[in-house]
Amino acid sequence: MNAVVEARRNVRVTLRVNGEQTEVLFAPYKTLLEVLREEMNLTGTKHGCELGECGACAVLLDGVPVLSCLVLAIECEGRSIETVEGLARGSELHPLQAAFADLGGTQCGYCTPGILMTAKALLDKEPDPGRERIREAISGNLCRCTGYLQIYESIEEGARRMREEAK
Amino acid sequence: MSTRKRFDVVGKPRRRVDGRSKVTGLTKFADDVVLPRMLHAKMLRSPHPHARIDAIDVSRAEQHPGVHLVLTGRDFPVSFGIMPVSQDEFPLAPERVRYVGDPVAAVIAKDEQTASEALDLIEVKYTPLQTIATPEEALAHPEARIHEYGEHGNIHRIQAYEFGDVEEALAKSDHVFEDLFFFQGNTHLPIEQHASVAAVDGEGKLTLWSSTQVPHYIHRALARALQVNAAHIRVIACPNGGGFGGKCDLHNHEIVVSRAAMRLGRPVKICLTREEVFYMHRGRHPVLMKFRTGVMNDGKITGMHLQTLLDGGGYGSYGAASTFYTGVLQPVSYELPRFKFDACRTFTNKPPCGPKRGHGTPQPRFGQEVQLDKIAEKLRIDPAELRLNMVAKPNSLTANWLRIGSIGLAECIRRVVDISGWKDKHRKLPEGRGLGLACGAYMSGAGLPIYWNKMPHSGVQLLLDRSGQVTVFCGATEIGQGSDDVLAAIVAEVLGIDAFDVRCVTGDTGLTPIDLGSYSSRVTVMMGNAAIQAAERLREVLAEAAAEHLEVSPERIVLAQGRAFLAEDPGRGISFRETVELAEAKHGTLGSVGSYSPPRAPARYKGGGVGPSPAYSYTACVVEVAVDAATGWITVPRVWIAHDIGRAINPVSVRGQVEGSVYMGLGEALMEEQVFRRLPPKLSGALVHKIPSLLEYKSLTSLDMPEVETVLIEDPDPNCPFGAKEVGQGPLLPVMPAVANAVWDAVGVRIDEVPITPDKVLRALERKAKGENPRVGPESFPAVPYPEPICVAPPWEGGDGNASKEKRKAPARKLEGMAAS
Numbered sequence: 001m002n003a004v005v006e007a008r009r010n011v012r013v014t015l016r017v018n019g020e021q022t023e024v025l026f027a028p029y030k031t032l033l034e035v036l037r038e039e040m041n042l043t044g045t046k047h048g049c050e051l052g053e054c055g056a057c058a059v060l061l062d063g064v065p066v067l068s069c070l071v072l073a074i075e076c077e078g079r080s081i082e083t084v085e086g087l088a089r090g091s092e093l094h095p096l097q098a099a100f101a102d103l104g105g106t107q108c109g110y111c112t113p114g115i116l117m118t119a120k121a122l123l124d125k126e127p128d129p130g131r132e133r134i135r136e137a138i139s140g141n142l143c144r145c146t147g148y149l150q151i152y153e154s155i156e157e158g159a160r161r162m163r164e165e166a167k
Numbered sequence: 168m169s170t171r172k173r174f175d176v177v178g179k180p181r182r183r184v185d186g187r188s189k190v191t192g193l194t195k196f197a198d199d200v201v202l203p204r205m206l207h208a209k210m211l212r213s214p215h216p217h218a219r220i221d222a223i224d225v226s227r228a229e230q231h232p233g234v235h236l237v238l239t240g241r242d243f244p245v246s247f248g249i250m251p252v253s254q255d256e257f258p259l260a261p262e263r264v265r266y267v268g269d270p271v272a273a274v275i276a277k278d279e280q281t282a283s284e285a286l287d288l289i290e291v292k293y294t295p296l297q298t299i300a301t302p303e304e305a306l307a308h309p310e311a312r313i314h315e316y317g318e319h320g321n322i323h324r325i326q327a328y329e330f331g332d333v334e335e336a337l338a339k340s341d342h343v344f345e346d347l348f349f350f351q352g353n354t355h356l357p358i359e360q361h362a363s364v365a366a367v368d369g370e371g372k373l374t375l376w377s378s379t380q381v382p383h384y385i386h387r388a389l390a391r392a393l394q395v396n397a398a399h400i401r402v403i404a405c406p407n408g409g410g411f412g413g414k415c416d417l418h419n420h421e422i423v424v425s426r427a428a429m430r431l432g433r434p435v436k437i438c439l440t441r442e443e444v445f446y447m448h449r450g451r452h453p454v455l456m457k458f459r460t461g462v463m464n465d466g467k468i469t470g471m472h473l474q475t476l477l478d479g480g481g482y483g484s485y486g487a488a489s490t491f492y493t494g495v496l497q498p499v500s501y502e503l504p505r506f507k508f509d510a511c512r513t514f515t516n517k518p519p520c521g522p523k524r525g526h527g528t529p530q531p532r533f534g535q536e537v538q539l540d541k542i543a544e545k546l547r548i549d550p551a552e553l554r555l556n557m558v559a560k561p562n563s564l565t566a567n568w569l570r571i572g573s574i575g576l577a578e579c580i581r582r583v584v585d586i587s588g589w590k591d592k593h594r595k596l597p598e599g600r601g602l603g604l605a606c607g608a609y610m611s612g613a614g615l616p617i618y619w620n621k622m623p624h625s626g627v628q629l630l631l632d633r634s635g636q637v638t639v640f641c642g643a644t645e646i647g648q649g650s651d652d653v654l655a656a657i658v659a660e661v662l663g664i665d666a667f668d669v670r671c672v673t674g675d676t677g678l679t680p681i682d683l684g685s686y687s688s689r690v691t692v693m694m695g696n697a698a699i700q701a702a703e704r705l706r707e708v709l710a711e712a713a714a715e716h717l718e719v720s721p722e723r724i725v726l727a728q729g730r731a732f733l734a735e736d737p738g739r740g741i742s743f744r745e746t747v748e749l750a751e752a753k754h755g756t757l758g759s760v761g762s763y764s765p766p767r768a769p770a771r772y773k774g775g776g777v778g779p780s781p782a783y784s785y786t787a788c789v790v791e792v793a794v795d796a797a798t799g800w801i802t803v804p805r806v807w808i809a810h811d812i813g814r815a816i817n818p819v820s821v822r823g824q825v826e827g828s829v830y831m832g833l834g835e836a837l838m839e840e841q842v843f844r845r846l847p848p849k850l851s852g853a854l855v856h857k858i859p860s861l862l863e864y865k866s867l868t869s870l871d872m873p874e875v876e877t878v879l880i881e882d883p884d885p886n887c888p889f890g891a892k893e894v895g896q897g898p899l900l901p902v903m904p905a906v907a908n909a910v911w912d913a914v915g916v917r918i919d920e921v922p923i924t925p926d927k928v929l930r931a932l933e934r935k936a937k938g939e940n941p942r943v944g945p946e947s948f949p950a951v952p953y954p955e956p957i958c959v960a961p962p963w964e965g966g967d968g969n970a971s972k973e974k975r976k977a978p979a980r981k982l983e984g985m986a987a988s
Contacts, residue, residue, distance in 0.1 A: 027280075043199040044192020046408065048358040049441040053861035056358050084192035093190065101186030104823040108647025109189025110359045110408025116190065139870045142861065144358055144409045145647050147830030148869045150823055 013077045017042065018086025028074050032066075033057045035073035036083060044084040044113050048142070055141030058114035059083050065118045067140075084113035087120065095165065096120060096158035105154025107145035115141045119155045127163055131156070175727055176660040177889045180819045183652035184666050185406070185645065197378045197405040198362035202434035205364070206235055208424050209282035209437070211272040211289050212446065213264035216300075216516035216854040217311065218293035220262050220271060227288040228274055233281035236427055237289070238273045243426065247392040249384060249416045251618050253323075253483025255314055258392065258422035264293070265313055265481035266518050267855050268446025270419050275427045275435055298516045298854050300843070302455065302478045303949050305513035313481065313514040322952075323479050324490045324512040328774065329956035330498075330566040331505030331964055333461075336470030340461030342545070346538045347457050347945040349920035350530035350903075352478065353839040354450035355523050356866060359408020361447060362438040363421045365428035372399045373429060374677070377421055380410040380646050381684030384617065386676040388417040393425060400425075401677030407685075410646035411831070412522035415686050416449050416484055445859035449521030450841055452489055452512070453478040454530035457948045458538050466546050466553040470505035473497060473531060476951055477512040477520070484521035486512050488617070488777060492527025495778035497535060498565035500576060500608045500785065501557045505961065506566040509953040516854060517843055522686060524831060525896050528609065529903060536605035536904030537919060540911065549593070550604050550908070551584045554787075566961040568770035568968050572782050573884040573892075575811030576606060579787035582878045587789040587807040593912060599794055601913025606787045607900025610780030611884075611893040612689025614765045623762035625693040626680030627701040629658065631757040635744030637662065637669045639701075642682035643694045644674040648895050649820040650690045656816050657695050657888055661702035662709070663726030664743055680760065688893030691816065692781050693763045695888030700761030708757065712750035713741060766886065771968035772959045781886040784893045785811040788829075788901035791873075792909040796932060799925030801910065803833060803871075806902070809878040813892035818879065824894040825877045830867055832902025838865035838922050919944025 010025040017040065026039045033050070036042040036059070048054035050069045057068040060082035087094040096119055099105065106112040115138055122129055122137040129137070134155050135148075143151065188194045225237040240261030248254040260271050272289050276282035297311035299321055305313075309320025317323040337343050363377040373395065379385050382404035390397035407414055420437045427435040439447065455476040461469035475493040479486045494508035525532075543550040558577045564570055583604065584590065593602045616624060628640040639658050645651045655669040672678055682694055706726055713731035714721040717739060725734045732740025741749075751757050768779030788808040794801050806829050815821040841864075844857045858864045883890020903921050911917055916931035919942060927943040935941035960966030 029280075037199075041201065043195075043201070046192075046196070046359070047198075048360060048408075049861045051441065051860065051862070053441075054358055084190075088191055093187065097187075097190035100190045102182045102819075104183075104819040106186060106189040107649070107820075107823055107827065108357075108359070108407060108409045109185075109194045110196065110357075110647075112189050113192045135869045135872075139868045142358060142866065142868065144356055144411070144831070144866070145827045146823055147826035147828075147875065148872045149826050149875060150819075151869070 011074055013074060015076055015081060016079065017081045018083060026073060030073050031069050032059065032071040032073045032076055033068035036068060042083050042085050046110050046113055055118070056111050056114045058117050058141065060117050060121055063121060063124060065121045082117065084116055087116060095161035096155065099158035099161060100154040103154045103157055104146065104150035111141055111143040115143065115151060119158065123159050123162060128159060174660055176656045176666050177816055178814065178818065181666060181817050183649050183817060183820055184655045184671065185651050194406050196359055196408050197364060197376050198438045200364045200376045200405065202364065202366055205434040205436055206275050206277060206431065207279045207282050208273055208275045208427060208435050209279060209286055210270040210420060210423065211286045213260070213267060213269040213271055214851065214853060215264055215293050215295050216267050216298045217296040217313065218264050219296060220260060220264065221292040221294055223272060224290040225272060228285040231281065231285040231288055233277040234274055234285045235431055236275040238423060238427060239271065243422065245392055245394060247388055247417055247422065248483050249388060249617065250483065250485060250487055252487050255316065255483045256419070258419045266516050267853055268443065268518055269481065273423045275431065300515060300854050302476050302513040302515065305515055306949055306951060313516065317514065321514045322511060323483060323514050324487055325953060326490065326774065327509040327953045327956035328567070329507040329958045331470070331961045333470040333472045333505045333507040336505040337459060337461040340469045341464045342462045344460045344462060344538055344542055345458070346534065346541065347919065347948055348534035348537065349945045350454045350533055351921055352451050352453040352520060352841040353835050354445060354448055354841045354864070355411035355413030356864065357407065357409030357411060357413055360439045360441055360444050361414065361418060361420065362436070363424050364434055364436040365424040366434035367428055367432055372401065373425055374401045374403065375421060375425055376403045376405050378407050378414050379404045380407060380414045380644050380686055382644060382674050382676050383642055383681050383683055385417050385421065389422060389425060392417065392422045404644040404674030407644065407646035410685060411524045412526060412686065413449055415522055418447060441861055442859045445856055446518050448480065448518035448841065449484050451523040452520040452527065454493055455945055455948060456531060456534045458534050460538060462542050464546065465556065466542060466548045467557050468501060468503055471497065471503055472507040474509045474948065474951065475531065476949070478515055479512045480515055480517045480519040482519040484519045486520065489520065489522065489527040491774065491777035493531050495567060496528045496608060496610065497531055498567055499569055499571055499783050500559055500606055501554065502559055503566050507956060511951045511953065525609065525899050526687065529900050532607050532900045533904045533921060536901065537907050540603070540908040551580055551589060554606060555580055564769060564962040567778065568775055568959065568962065569778050570769055572886055573813065573882055574783065574785055575880040575882050576785035576787065578880045579785055579809035579811050580606065582809040582880065583787045583789045583807045586876055586878065589789055599796060599913055601909045601911065602789055602791050603905040603908025603912055604787070604789050605901040605904035605908060606785065607897055608783050608785050609688060609893060609897035609900060611692040611782040611784060611887065612765065612780055613687040614768050614779030615776040616683050623697070623764045624689070625682040625697040626760065626762045627694065627697040628680050629701045629705055629759045631705060631747050633748045633751050635747050637664065638672060639669055639698065640672045640679045641694055641698070642674060642676065642679045643690050644685040646685045648685065648824065649817065650685060650694065652820060653691050653816050654694060654698055657698040658702045661699060661706050664729050688896045691891050691893060692887050695891060696763040697761040699888050700763070701759045704759040704761065705757065708754055709746050709750050712753050713746045716741060716749050769968050772957060772970040774957065782813065782884045782892045784897040786898045786901050788905045790902065790905040790909045792906060792913050794910060794913045794928060796914060799928035799932065801837060801923065801928065803873045805873050806875045808875060808898060809880055810894060810898050811880045811882065811892065812894050813884040813887050814881050814890035815879050816889065816891050821879060821894050822877050825898045826875050828898035829875050829902055830872060832899045833906065834866045836903040836906035836921055836923055838924065840922050915941060917942040917944065
């Protein structure tokens, strides 16, 4: 019983989410997914299995896509966490977001945050990836609505708009 | 309806109105609802496929720190079920469990972790009963009866219909093809797990936020299950993170959290685990089928006798309707002079089956389209030509008295033949590569609701105010398919404004007029027609006010591009907002309503209510496969698909629905299966789900998805809003048989069942190598005690849509006339 109580005693951790430092109190067994959604009210990050199978909970940890359902939040102290809430610049959509909205890259929208974050990580490294690289990059994100094709097109269009902006 | 031919919104590729919300993560799904003082629920589920509950001891769970309430079957005396004829479920099983996963108790605690711990403290004593694992076992064992209702034994539904003397038609045919097919069950797999939050408001009334496709049906069923005045319940369908039919039932957990919230006076949330979603199921019925089809030398069908046997699982769900749907839409694609259809749904000790995309129709469609391929092969007719030669006629009646309106099937076939290079490739590609063609048809909304009533199927309410704000209220539910966008687009088109200027309030039984829900591909047609009526009524008022101001007659006023102006002098006009101000000044508060009921179906026989629809959509599909003869592995490099949409309201969304259907169809064709296994005897021997996880339940990833070329055939249907038919389900149907037919073309083996997995291909190739029948599929059809058929003469045999008292023999000359035509 003591062990259970001990395991439940909240820990105080400073997380840097979307560039913002926040001190959060949570039980040490909580995953990053749970802390984001339940302790920080960042419900933009979704879950479809909580077992690392679907990719819906993907966020960026130091710029790399991770499944937040498989990461303990306690391990994220001092690391950079990016979620879908951090994509838009103020009220202006990130080019990837705009492309997804325009080109049918989102239908029900449930897998969308995870795919957006995965795509952002790809484009941050490779501004002009080919279709094959895009297919590979999002192969861990399941989508049941679109059949993926409009997602590829959205990522390609988002990449194009990002390159335009960078000029 | 507006007589303007040019559209400003309809038909234009646009960002959907809820697109921004979805890409920012702001769309509030049910599990995103967080309320102050909210508690969390978890449910204890049966480890036995079939057992009597002897005792449940919850005392230790109740004393677990942080637990607020423990509920069992005793707290829910009233049974429920989504269909009035199948009130066979309990929120928590009181005395019997019928599948592994059937819930028996629930814990409400301060958090999920505490609730899960308390579940382990509940002691349930079971006496296992005989497990009924398959329909064959259900037929063989009437005892250990799973339910006390239904036809008899473990048969839930059994029925037979005959539209003209099929035996006579077969006897006079040049060929009779007899084939068995099996379609394995599969599940919806929406990425969103089902979630619900229930809360009691300040007035003591219940609100339920839920992942549901059918808030109105849930509202009705929940009121009955809880024995609470429906006027004191509000059901809010949150946008669904995918539905596909899996969120159409009233689910146990929705009732459990509602009861708990009422008992505790605090909000209660539940979110099912992925494993629980597999147990919730209500997915595709496994169906065994037997087709006997008479064919003339020119390939025309003379008659068809279809027998189906459905594995229903542990409860009724929508099964009474599913049973009908394994046959009733067969006659809407091709001329079918005579049709006999026997169907039987059995109960088994597995998660209940229900409606999944295509609801009951993909299974017989698979059989029919593969059989047509065999017929074409045998008669040496091109499969596309065979079909083109017998496409059903527009504005006609089918043998079973369905009224077909527009039909773009021939055009669909011609287009996929053209763009796929069919004529150069079919039967001409090197060994291991092949092309398959198949077609499909689906209804644009069921003609009848699931409970008998004479009220509209969809209602829309519009509210305008002097700020120029347009708000549209409708019970329709956004499940990802884009129903909010269709609603906004239609209102915007009629009122001459931008779709983004319309605010949609949908899927809320406390605020919105009733719409029956997002199922049976009904929303665009039914909600859309209701929206047009409501918007036209307001448009008239606005045009009148503008006309008065501009001192012209109202017929000369055009509402477009955010203005009201003169048709012949567009410069002379006023803004939309000014128009609304003038109209509000003239008439007072501006609002309107519209509603829609489908046309009355011509069928008069009992059971004729399943199948009628305001319009049918059609699809043709060509799939290319590459089959590795060494491994049996199938890859699909490309798919060509043409869909008869009537008119695309938003072509971006329509293409997404078609491609999503191809994706899901390939999953069903190649890998998806909801299958079961026996645990080892030392563990209990229980019949359990083989793969209740997203990792092991295989579905296509981005790496498996082929290129898809989509063609939309736009021939507006007069029954539909701006001519738009359905697209959410129809395009799925031809994919599975097209894959099977392509495998035949590639390596000369017939896999007469889905999924078509590598092991089956290899087995068939081995048989082929040995000179045996190169086929894998069901070998026999059990003796099913189908009743004497209800006989209904087809329209061309002098019928009036009623059942005849005696089996009616058709005059021979009529039959010959049909066969020769």
